[in-house]
Amino acid sequence: MGEPVDRPALRASALRELLLHPAGPLGRLEVVERAESTNTELAAALTREPDAWRGVGMVVADHQAGGRGRAGRSWQTPPRAALTLSISVWPTAQDQRSIGWLPLLTGLGAVRALRATAGVDAGLKWPNDLLVLGAAATEGDALDGWGTDRKVGGVLSELVPTAAGPAAVLGIGINVSQTADELPVPSATSLxxxxxxxxxxxxxxxALVTALAELKARWSTAGGDAVASGLADEVQAVCRTLGRRVRVALPGGGELVGTARRLDGAGALVVRDDAGTERTVLAGDVLHVRGAEPVGPGQRP
Known part of the structure; x- marks a missing residue:
C-alpha cells in the first residue's frame, strides 16, 4: 500500500472571505460536507428561494456522492479527492440568445484556472470535457478516442426555470488527488x-470563480455575443477537438466521421464529412480518431 493521500477539508470561512462580496464576485456561497449532486442541490435552492440567490451563487461540496455528467452519466469520486461545485448565473434576455456558449465559456474558465494554478497543459474536448494534453507517458499509451490526452474533469450546464426567471447552473468537476486505482476508466486522470x-x-x-466572473462579464457586456466579445476565438484556441479527425455518435443513433473544422456562431461543432459536406453537430459524443493532430491556436483546418 502507498502512503496515505493528504486530503484536507475545504474551509468555508476562508472561501467566503475571498469570494463573497465585496472581496469577490459571489453573492451567496454554500460549502457542504456532502452532496449527491451540486447541480441538483443548487437547482433546488434556486427554485425554492430564487430571490435569496440573486446574483452569482455557488454550492461547493467536499464530497459529491452522486454527481451527474452529460447524457445522464454518473460521476463519482472518493471524499475530498476532487473539486465539485456548481455556480448559478442569471442570463439576461440578450444572453439567452446564445446560451449554448455557456458550457464552452465555463470550460474556458476551467482551462485557464488549471493552467494558472496547477501548471498543467489543459484543454477542451467539445462539448464539455476538460483534458490534460499528452498526459499519457508515451504514444504506446494512446487510447482510441483520446490519443495521449486524458480527461481530468467536465462541465454540466443546465437551465433552471424559477419564479424570478431562468437561471443557468454551471456544474464543474475536476479530479484532483485520485490515485490510478481510484479512477473509473483508463481515459481518466487526476491533477x-x-x-x-x-x-x-x-x-x-x-482561480476558477475569478476566471468565470471575468468571462461572464465580457460575454454580458457584448450582449451575449461570444463572437463580438472575442470569446469564441479564445474557446477555439483551447479546443483540442478542432483540426482533428473525429467520430461523433449522434443522438438517436447514427454516426458522423470527418474533420472538426470550427465552432459556429452558436458554439456548435462543424464537421466536414468524407464526402466534403459540412455538417453542424449540436450534441453528441465525440471521439478523437488517432493519427490526426489538431491545428495550432488561431489556425483553421
Whole structure:
C-alpha cells in the first residue's frame, strides 16, 4: 500500500472571505460536507428561494456522492479527492440568445484556472470535457478516442426555470488527488497523476470563480455575443477537438466521421464529412480518431 493521500477539508470561512462580496464576485456561497449532486442541490435552492440567490451563487461540496455528467452519466469520486461545485448565473434576455456558449465559456474558465494554478497543459474536448494534453507517458499509451490526452474533469450546464426567471447552473468537476486505482476508466486522470504543481482545492476554486466572473462579464457586456466579445476565438484556441479527425455518435443513433473544422456562431461543432459536406453537430459524443493532430491556436483546418 502507498502512503496515505493528504486530503484536507475545504474551509468555508476562508472561501467566503475571498469570494463573497465585496472581496469577490459571489453573492451567496454554500460549502457542504456532502452532496449527491451540486447541480441538483443548487437547482433546488434556486427554485425554492430564487430571490435569496440573486446574483452569482455557488454550492461547493467536499464530497459529491452522486454527481451527474452529460447524457445522464454518473460521476463519482472518493471524499475530498476532487473539486465539485456548481455556480448559478442569471442570463439576461440578450444572453439567452446564445446560451449554448455557456458550457464552452465555463470550460474556458476551467482551462485557464488549471493552467494558472496547477501548471498543467489543459484543454477542451467539445462539448464539455476538460483534458490534460499528452498526459499519457508515451504514444504506446494512446487510447482510441483520446490519443495521449486524458480527461481530468467536465462541465454540466443546465437551465433552471424559477419564479424570478431562468437561471443557468454551471456544474464543474475536476479530479484532483485520485490515485490510478481510484479512477473509473483508463481515459481518466487526476491533477496529481498529471504532475500538477499545486493540489490545493481552495486555490483552484478561487482561480476558477475569478476566471468565470471575468468571462461572464465580457460575454454580458457584448450582449451575449461570444463572437463580438472575442470569446469564441479564445474557446477555439483551447479546443483540442478542432483540426482533428473525429467520430461523433449522434443522438438517436447514427454516426458522423470527418474533420472538426470550427465552432459556429452558436458554439456548435462543424464537421466536414468524407464526402466534403459540412455538417453542424449540436450534441453528441465525440471521439478523437488517432493519427490526426489538431491545428495550432488561431489556425483553421
Amino acid at each position: 496529481a497523476l498529471a504532475g500538477a504543481k499545486d493540489l490545493d482545492r481552495e486555490v483552484l476554486v478561487v
